[in-house]
Amino acid sequence: MSTKFPAYLTPTQKASVLLEAVPWLRTYKGTTVVIKYGGNAMVDEHLKRAFAADILFLHQVGLKPVVVHGGGPQISAMLGRLGIDSEFRGGLRVTTPEVMDVVRMVLTGSVQRELVSLLNKDGSAAVGISGEDGGLLSARQRRATIDGESVDVGLVGDVVEVDPRSVTELLAMGRIPVISSVAPLVTDSTTVLNINADTAAAALAVALKAQKLIMLTDVEGLYANWPDKSSIIGCIGVNELEALLPGLASGMIPKIEACLRAVRGGVRQAHIVDGRQPHSMLLEIVTDSGVGTEIQLEHAKVIRHAGEAPR
Numbered sequence: 001m002s003t004k005f006p007a008y009l010t011p012t013q014k015a016s017v018l019l020e021a022v023p024w025l026r027t028y029k030g031t032t033v034v035i036k037y038g039g040n041a042m043v044d045e046h047l048k049r050a051f052a053a054d055i056l057f058l059h060q061v062g063l064k065p066v067v068v069h070g071g072g073p074q075i076s077a078m079l080g081r082l083g084i085d086s087e088f089r090g091g092l093r094v095t096t097p098e099v100m101d102v103v104r105m106v107l108t109g110s111v112q113r114e115l116v117s118l119l120n121k122d123g124s125a126a127v128g129i130s131g132e133d134g135g136l137l138s139a140r141q142r143r144a145t146i147d148g149e150s151v152d153v154g155l156v157g158d159v160v161e162v163d164p165r166s167v168t169e170l171l172a173m174g175r176i177p178v179i180s181s182v183a184p185l186v187t188d189s190t191t192v193l194n195i196n197a198d199t200a201a202a203a204l205a206v207a208l209k210a211q212k213l214i215m216l217t218d219v220e221g222l223y224a225n226w227p228d229k230s231s232i233i234g235c236i237g238v239n240e241l242e243a244l245l246p247g248l249a250s251g252m253i254p255k256i257e258a259c260l261r262a263v264r265g266g267v268r269q270a271h272i273v274d275g276r277q278p279h280s281m282l283l284e285i286v287t288d289s290g291v292g293t294e295i296q297l298e299h300a301k302v303i304r305h306a307g308e309a310p311r
Protein backbone atom coordinates (compact mmCIF):
# COMPACT_ATOMS: atom_id res chain seq x y z
CA MET A 1 0.00 0.00 0.00
CA SER A 2 1.80 3.16 -1.05
CA THR A 3 0.38 6.64 -0.58
CA LYS A 4 2.42 9.23 -2.40
CA PHE A 5 1.89 12.97 -2.33
CA PRO A 6 0.84 14.16 -5.78
CA ALA A 7 3.77 15.49 -7.81
CA TYR A 8 2.13 18.94 -8.09
CA LEU A 9 2.59 19.69 -4.36
CA THR A 10 5.69 21.71 -3.56
CA PRO A 11 7.91 20.52 -0.68
CA THR A 12 6.47 23.33 1.48
CA GLN A 13 2.90 22.26 0.72
CA LYS A 14 3.74 18.64 1.51
CA ALA A 15 5.24 19.68 4.84
CA SER A 16 2.24 21.89 5.67
CA VAL A 17 -0.16 18.94 5.13
CA LEU A 18 1.82 16.99 7.71
CA LEU A 19 2.08 19.91 10.13
CA GLU A 20 -1.66 20.67 9.91
CA ALA A 21 -2.33 17.12 11.08
CA VAL A 22 -0.19 17.30 14.22
CA PRO A 23 -2.54 19.23 16.58
CA TRP A 24 -5.51 17.13 15.49
CA LEU A 25 -3.66 13.90 16.13
CA ARG A 26 -2.62 15.21 19.53
CA THR A 27 -6.25 16.15 20.27
CA TYR A 28 -7.64 12.76 19.33
CA LYS A 29 -4.82 10.49 20.53
CA GLY A 30 -6.21 7.78 22.82
CA THR A 31 -9.83 8.52 21.93
CA THR A 32 -12.27 6.05 20.43
CA VAL A 33 -13.61 6.83 16.97
CA VAL A 34 -16.46 4.70 15.61
CA ILE A 35 -16.45 4.49 11.82
CA LYS A 36 -19.54 3.25 10.03
CA TYR A 37 -18.47 1.86 6.68
CA GLY A 38 -21.52 1.64 4.41
CA GLY A 39 -21.92 -1.02 1.73
CA ASN A 40 -22.16 1.62 -0.99
CA ALA A 41 -18.69 2.90 -0.12
CA MET A 42 -17.25 -0.62 -0.43
CA VAL A 43 -17.85 -1.33 -4.08
CA ASP A 44 -14.46 -0.29 -5.46
CA GLU A 45 -11.13 -2.06 -4.75
CA HIS A 46 -9.09 1.17 -4.72
CA LEU A 47 -11.53 2.77 -2.24
CA LYS A 48 -11.43 -0.28 0.01
CA ARG A 49 -7.64 -0.17 0.12
CA ALA A 50 -7.71 3.58 0.89
CA PHE A 51 -10.20 2.91 3.71
CA ALA A 52 -7.95 0.21 5.20
CA ALA A 53 -4.90 2.49 4.93
CA ASP A 54 -6.75 5.28 6.82
CA ILE A 55 -7.87 2.94 9.61
CA LEU A 56 -4.35 1.55 9.99
CA PHE A 57 -2.91 5.07 10.01
CA LEU A 58 -5.27 6.19 12.81
CA HIS A 59 -4.46 3.04 14.77
CA GLN A 60 -0.73 3.54 14.27
CA VAL A 61 -0.81 7.12 15.60
CA GLY A 62 -2.67 6.16 18.77
CA LEU A 63 -6.39 6.59 18.09
CA LYS A 64 -8.75 3.68 18.77
CA PRO A 65 -10.75 3.06 15.60
CA VAL A 66 -13.79 0.76 15.81
CA VAL A 67 -15.30 -0.25 12.47
CA VAL A 68 -19.01 -1.01 12.19
CA HIS A 69 -19.78 -2.17 8.68
CA GLY A 70 -22.89 -2.32 6.54
CA GLY A 71 -23.38 -4.36 3.40
CA GLY A 72 -26.84 -3.49 2.06
CA PRO A 73 -25.90 -3.74 -1.65
CA GLN A 74 -23.99 -6.98 -0.99
CA ILE A 75 -27.05 -8.48 0.78
CA SER A 76 -29.31 -7.39 -2.09
CA ALA A 77 -26.93 -8.96 -4.64
CA MET A 78 -26.91 -12.29 -2.77
CA LEU A 79 -30.71 -12.25 -2.37
CA GLY A 80 -30.96 -11.61 -6.12
CA ARG A 81 -28.65 -14.55 -6.87
CA LEU A 82 -30.79 -16.76 -4.66
CA GLY A 83 -33.99 -15.51 -6.32
CA ILE A 84 -35.36 -14.05 -3.05
CA ASP A 85 -37.33 -10.79 -3.34
CA SER A 86 -36.27 -7.94 -1.05
CA GLU A 87 -37.89 -4.61 -0.39
CA PHE A 88 -37.07 -1.53 1.74
CA ARG A 89 -39.65 0.36 3.77
CA GLY A 90 -38.67 3.64 5.40
CA GLY A 91 -34.99 2.85 4.71
CA LEU A 92 -35.19 -0.58 6.43
CA ARG A 93 -35.09 -3.96 4.69
CA VAL A 94 -38.22 -6.05 5.14
CA THR A 95 -36.65 -9.12 6.75
CA THR A 96 -38.38 -12.51 6.63
CA PRO A 97 -36.69 -15.48 8.38
CA GLU A 98 -35.34 -16.54 4.96
CA VAL A 99 -33.92 -13.04 4.31
CA MET A 100 -32.45 -12.97 7.86
CA ASP A 101 -30.37 -16.10 7.10
CA VAL A 102 -28.89 -14.32 4.08
CA VAL A 103 -28.28 -11.05 6.00
CA ARG A 104 -26.33 -12.92 8.68
CA MET A 105 -24.39 -14.97 6.14
CA VAL A 106 -23.42 -11.94 4.05
CA LEU A 107 -22.64 -9.49 6.90
CA THR A 108 -20.78 -11.74 9.36
CA GLY A 109 -19.69 -14.45 6.92
CA SER A 110 -18.57 -12.41 3.97
CA VAL A 111 -18.34 -8.60 4.29
CA GLN A 112 -16.78 -8.69 7.77
CA ARG A 113 -14.27 -11.39 6.75
CA GLU A 114 -13.25 -9.38 3.70
CA LEU A 115 -12.66 -6.22 5.78
CA VAL A 116 -10.67 -8.09 8.41
CA SER A 117 -8.42 -9.68 5.80
CA LEU A 118 -7.93 -6.33 4.07
CA LEU A 119 -6.93 -4.68 7.38
CA ASN A 120 -4.65 -7.59 8.26
CA LYS A 121 -2.83 -7.66 4.93
CA ASP A 122 0.41 -6.48 6.55
CA GLY A 123 -0.41 -7.12 10.21
CA SER A 124 -2.86 -8.79 12.56
CA ALA A 125 -4.60 -6.05 14.58
CA ALA A 126 -8.12 -6.42 13.14
CA VAL A 127 -10.55 -8.82 14.82
CA GLY A 128 -14.07 -9.41 13.53
CA ILE A 129 -16.99 -9.85 15.91
CA SER A 130 -20.73 -9.65 15.43
CA GLY A 131 -23.37 -8.01 17.61
CA GLU A 132 -24.23 -11.59 18.63
CA ASP A 133 -20.84 -12.21 20.25
CA GLY A 134 -20.09 -11.74 23.95
CA GLY A 135 -23.50 -10.14 24.56
CA LEU A 136 -22.33 -7.09 22.60
CA LEU A 137 -25.76 -6.03 21.31
CA SER A 138 -29.31 -6.95 22.34
CA ALA A 139 -32.26 -5.79 20.31
CA ARG A 140 -36.02 -5.65 20.18
CA GLN A 141 -38.17 -5.74 17.08
CA ARG A 142 -38.92 -2.36 15.55
CA ARG A 143 -41.23 -1.02 12.87
CA ALA A 144 -40.58 1.52 10.11
CA THR A 145 -42.37 4.85 9.80
CA ILE A 146 -43.72 5.86 6.38
CA ASP A 147 -45.65 9.13 6.04
CA GLY A 148 -46.23 9.12 9.78
CA GLU A 149 -47.59 5.53 9.73
CA SER A 150 -45.92 2.66 11.53
CA VAL A 151 -45.37 -0.38 9.26
CA ASP A 152 -44.17 -3.93 9.92
CA VAL A 153 -40.70 -4.79 8.52
CA GLY A 154 -40.32 -8.28 10.04
CA LEU A 155 -37.12 -9.34 11.80
CA VAL A 156 -35.63 -5.86 12.02
CA GLY A 157 -34.28 -4.70 15.35
CA ASP A 158 -33.37 -1.64 17.32
CA VAL A 159 -30.53 -1.89 19.83
CA VAL A 160 -31.78 -1.78 23.42
CA GLU A 161 -28.68 -2.88 25.31
CA VAL A 162 -24.96 -2.76 24.63
CA ASP A 163 -22.38 -4.63 26.67
CA PRO A 164 -19.22 -3.02 25.27
CA ARG A 165 -16.76 -5.21 27.18
CA SER A 166 -15.85 -7.45 24.25
CA VAL A 167 -14.92 -4.31 22.28
CA THR A 168 -13.14 -2.45 25.10
CA GLU A 169 -11.10 -5.58 25.85
CA LEU A 170 -10.02 -5.78 22.21
CA LEU A 171 -9.14 -2.07 22.22
CA ALA A 172 -7.10 -2.50 25.40
CA MET A 173 -5.15 -5.23 23.60
CA GLY A 174 -4.38 -2.84 20.74
CA ARG A 175 -6.85 -4.50 18.35
CA ILE A 176 -9.11 -2.97 15.71
CA PRO A 177 -12.64 -4.37 16.24
CA VAL A 178 -14.67 -4.89 13.04
CA ILE A 179 -18.34 -5.34 13.92
CA SER A 180 -21.31 -6.65 11.93
CA SER A 181 -24.80 -5.39 12.71
CA VAL A 182 -26.83 -8.43 13.67
CA ALA A 183 -28.10 -8.88 17.21
CA PRO A 184 -30.10 -11.38 19.26
CA LEU A 185 -33.57 -10.52 20.51
CA VAL A 186 -33.25 -9.32 24.10
CA THR A 187 -35.85 -11.83 25.33
CA ASP A 188 -34.67 -14.84 23.26
CA SER A 189 -31.04 -15.18 22.18
CA THR A 190 -31.95 -17.77 19.54
CA THR A 191 -33.87 -15.21 17.47
CA VAL A 192 -31.55 -12.95 15.49
CA LEU A 193 -32.53 -9.52 14.18
CA ASN A 194 -31.27 -7.44 11.27
CA ILE A 195 -30.01 -4.10 12.59
CA ASN A 196 -29.43 -1.18 10.25
CA ALA A 197 -25.66 -0.62 10.46
CA ASP A 198 -26.09 3.12 11.13
CA THR A 199 -28.27 2.29 14.15
CA ALA A 200 -25.75 -0.25 15.46
CA ALA A 201 -22.84 2.19 14.99
CA ALA A 202 -24.64 4.92 16.95
CA ALA A 203 -25.53 2.60 19.85
CA LEU A 204 -21.92 1.40 20.02
CA ALA A 205 -20.50 4.93 19.81
CA VAL A 206 -22.63 5.95 22.83
CA ALA A 207 -21.74 2.85 24.85
CA LEU A 208 -18.02 3.24 24.06
CA LYS A 209 -18.16 6.97 24.92
CA ALA A 210 -16.62 7.62 21.52
CA GLN A 211 -15.27 11.02 20.62
CA LYS A 212 -16.59 10.79 17.08
CA LEU A 213 -18.96 8.78 14.95
CA ILE A 214 -18.04 8.97 11.27
CA MET A 215 -20.54 7.66 8.71
CA LEU A 216 -19.00 6.88 5.30
CA THR A 217 -21.64 6.90 2.62
CA ASP A 218 -22.20 7.62 -1.07
CA VAL A 219 -23.03 11.34 -0.94
CA GLU A 220 -20.89 14.36 -0.08
CA GLY A 221 -22.83 14.93 3.12
CA LEU A 222 -26.36 15.89 4.12
CA TYR A 223 -28.28 18.18 1.75
CA ALA A 224 -30.96 20.48 3.16
CA ASN A 225 -32.92 20.15 -0.12
CA TRP A 226 -31.94 16.82 -1.60
CA PRO A 227 -30.94 16.47 -4.46
CA ASP A 228 -30.02 20.16 -4.83
CA LYS A 229 -26.23 19.94 -4.64
CA SER A 230 -25.88 23.58 -3.59
CA SER A 231 -27.76 22.83 -0.34
CA ILE A 232 -24.95 20.80 1.30
CA ILE A 233 -24.79 21.40 5.07
CA GLY A 234 -21.35 21.96 6.64
CA CYS A 235 -22.32 21.90 10.31
CA ILE A 236 -25.67 21.56 12.08
CA GLY A 237 -27.03 21.24 15.62
CA VAL A 238 -29.35 18.41 16.65
CA ASN A 239 -32.52 20.50 17.02
CA GLU A 240 -32.11 22.02 13.59
CA LEU A 241 -31.36 18.56 12.20
CA GLU A 242 -34.45 17.01 13.77
CA ALA A 243 -36.58 19.58 11.96
CA LEU A 244 -35.19 18.28 8.63
CA LEU A 245 -36.09 14.63 9.37
CA PRO A 246 -39.60 14.61 7.81
CA GLY A 247 -38.16 15.84 4.48
CA LEU A 248 -35.50 13.10 4.23
CA ALA A 249 -35.75 10.05 2.02
CA SER A 250 -34.61 6.40 1.98
CA GLY A 251 -31.34 5.47 3.72
CA MET A 252 -30.76 8.99 5.03
CA ILE A 253 -33.58 8.53 7.59
CA PRO A 254 -31.90 5.83 9.73
CA LYS A 255 -28.56 7.59 9.23
CA ILE A 256 -29.78 10.91 10.62
CA GLU A 257 -31.77 9.21 13.39
CA ALA A 258 -28.55 7.42 14.34
CA CYS A 259 -26.51 10.64 14.37
CA LEU A 260 -29.13 12.32 16.59
CA ARG A 261 -29.05 9.39 18.97
CA ALA A 262 -25.26 9.40 19.11
CA VAL A 263 -24.82 13.12 19.75
CA ARG A 264 -27.68 13.27 22.26
CA GLY A 265 -26.11 10.23 23.93
CA GLY A 266 -22.82 12.07 24.52
CA VAL A 267 -20.76 11.53 21.35
CA ARG A 268 -19.20 14.92 20.68
CA GLN A 269 -19.42 14.93 16.90
CA ALA A 270 -21.12 12.82 14.27
CA HIS A 271 -20.03 13.21 10.65
CA ILE A 272 -21.48 12.21 7.33
CA VAL A 273 -18.67 11.99 4.80
CA ASP A 274 -18.30 10.85 1.23
CA GLY A 275 -16.96 7.31 1.14
CA ARG A 276 -16.56 7.58 -2.66
CA GLN A 277 -13.68 10.01 -2.12
CA PRO A 278 -10.51 8.19 -1.09
CA HIS A 279 -9.25 9.18 2.39
CA SER A 280 -12.29 11.35 3.26
CA MET A 281 -12.36 9.89 6.79
CA LEU A 282 -8.73 10.75 7.40
CA LEU A 283 -9.19 14.25 6.01
CA GLU A 284 -12.16 14.76 8.31
CA ILE A 285 -10.00 13.95 11.35
CA VAL A 286 -6.70 15.62 10.53
CA THR A 287 -7.55 18.81 8.59
CA ASP A 288 -8.66 22.22 9.87
CA SER A 289 -11.62 22.43 7.49
CA GLY A 290 -12.86 18.83 7.88
CA VAL A 291 -15.10 17.36 5.16
CA GLY A 292 -18.80 16.52 4.77
CA THR A 293 -21.50 17.36 7.35
CA GLU A 294 -20.71 17.70 11.05
CA ILE A 295 -23.46 17.23 13.63
CA GLN A 296 -23.02 18.65 17.12
CA LEU A 297 -25.28 19.12 20.11
CA GLU A 298 -25.41 22.81 19.35
CA HIS A 299 -24.23 24.24 16.09
CA ALA A 300 -20.98 25.96 17.06
CA LYS A 301 -20.61 29.22 15.19
CA VAL A 302 -16.84 29.06 15.57
CA ILE A 303 -14.76 27.34 12.93
CA ARG A 304 -13.29 24.13 14.32
CA HIS A 305 -9.87 24.35 15.87
CA ALA A 306 -7.46 21.76 17.16
CA GLY A 307 -6.93 21.53 20.87
CA GLU A 308 -10.63 20.98 21.73
CA ALA A 309 -10.43 18.88 24.87
CA PRO A 310 -11.61 15.32 24.22
CA ARG A 311 -14.23 14.06 26.63
Ligand SMILES: Nc1ncnc2c1ncn2[C@@H]1O[C@H](COP(=O)(O)OP(=O)(O)O)[C@@H](O)[C@H]1O
Binds near residue numbers: 070216217249251
Ligand atom coordinates in the same frame (compact mmCIF):
# COMPACT_ATOMS: atom_id res chain seq x y z
N1 LIG B 1 -31.14 15.02 2.32
C1 LIG B 1 -30.33 14.07 1.82
N2 LIG B 1 -29.00 14.32 1.71
C2 LIG B 1 -28.17 13.36 1.22
N3 LIG B 1 -28.60 12.12 0.79
C3 LIG B 1 -29.90 11.83 0.88
C4 LIG B 1 -30.83 12.79 1.40
N4 LIG B 1 -32.06 12.21 1.38
C5 LIG B 1 -31.92 10.98 0.90
N5 LIG B 1 -30.62 10.72 0.58
C6 LIG B 1 -30.16 9.43 0.05
O1 LIG B 1 -29.53 8.70 1.09
C7 LIG B 1 -28.51 7.87 0.51
C8 LIG B 1 -27.53 7.40 1.59
O2 LIG B 1 -28.14 6.41 2.39
P1 LIG B 1 -27.84 4.84 2.11
O3 LIG B 1 -28.09 4.52 0.68
O4 LIG B 1 -28.57 4.06 3.14
O5 LIG B 1 -26.27 4.80 2.35
P2 LIG B 1 -25.32 3.71 3.03
O6 LIG B 1 -25.45 2.44 2.24
O7 LIG B 1 -23.98 4.34 2.91
O8 LIG B 1 -25.74 3.55 4.46
C9 LIG B 1 -27.92 8.76 -0.56
O9 LIG B 1 -27.30 8.03 -1.59
C10 LIG B 1 -29.15 9.52 -1.09
O10 LIG B 1 -29.70 8.83 -2.18
Ligand SMILES: CC(=O)N[C@@H](CCC(=O)OP(=O)(O)O)C(=O)O
Binds near residue numbers: 091194
Ligand atom coordinates in the same frame (compact mmCIF):
# COMPACT_ATOMS: atom_id res chain seq x y z
C1 LIG C 1 -32.66 -3.32 8.70
C2 LIG C 1 -31.73 -3.06 7.57
O1 LIG C 1 -32.09 -2.39 6.62
N1 LIG C 1 -30.52 -3.61 7.65
C3 LIG C 1 -29.49 -3.46 6.66
C4 LIG C 1 -28.19 -3.95 7.24
C5 LIG C 1 -26.98 -3.61 6.39
C6 LIG C 1 -26.75 -2.12 6.28
O2 LIG C 1 -27.24 -1.31 7.05
O3 LIG C 1 -25.92 -1.81 5.23
P1 LIG C 1 -25.58 -0.36 4.63
O4 LIG C 1 -24.95 0.43 5.71
O5 LIG C 1 -24.66 -0.70 3.53
O6 LIG C 1 -26.87 0.26 4.14
C7 LIG C 1 -29.84 -4.27 5.37
O7 LIG C 1 -30.45 -5.34 5.48
O8 LIG C 1 -29.46 -3.82 4.28
